[in-house]
Amino acid sequence: MKLDTEKVIEKYKDRIFAIGLSILKDPDDAEDVVQETFLKYHTYKKDFESKEHIQSWLYKVAINKAKDIQRKFWRRKQVSIEDYMATIPFDTPQDEELFQAVMALPSKYSIVIHLYYYEDYSIKEIAQQLKLNEGNVKVRLSRARQLLKEQLKENWNDEE
Missing domain, CATH: 1.10.1740 (Rna Polymerase Sigma Factor; Chain: A)
Structure with a gap:
């Protein structure tokens, strides 16, 4: 059955x-x-x-x-995001804000953003690393970009 x-x-x-x-x-x-x-x-x-x-x-x-x-x-060796952020030298405040926004994403989105933009992996390589198909990686990248766009837009509108 x-x-x-x-x-x-x-x-x-x-x-x-x-x-x-x-x-x-x-x-x-x-x-x-x-x-x-x-x-x-x-x-x-x-x-x-x-x-x-x-x-x-x-x-x-x-x-x-x-x-x-x-x-x-x-997971056992996790460090708080604040402690980790203190160790990273950012060139501009916008770089720091973008990094914080990426880290605030759900992990399934932040990992693909990180691998694609920060580590320069191709979609094919990300799919192999995460044991996903390439279409799934593309969907996650798209959704992550949309979430980042909304988050950063809210922050920028709040500053005005």
Whole structure:
């Protein structure tokens, strides 16, 4: 037995998000848990015994994904953005403002902006690094640019 992925997502997405949030205490990381859990379900080839089996499997995968995120080196070694910003020499106040705006983006957008503009990776290289397809990287870049445009526009309008 395997239910349609869309139906499973609709039924369990809030519960999976709550599991991720309770373990990670970060909504962006919890959203990653949701996405990774349902991606694994969608690509899982074996059948399940029942709806209850699907539910318990999803919860187990979500917990394991959250724990994987929690164990990652970069998460354990995080430094506050203020401490990090104090170590960076900016040429202009606008450079600092742009960097802060990029860092305020959800992590799935800030990472593609950082890799593309600050590290000069191509879209293809970013896709390989993040294990995404190139179309997904392009969408994330586009959405990130739009969010930055809105954020920076608000800041500039406030200054006038």
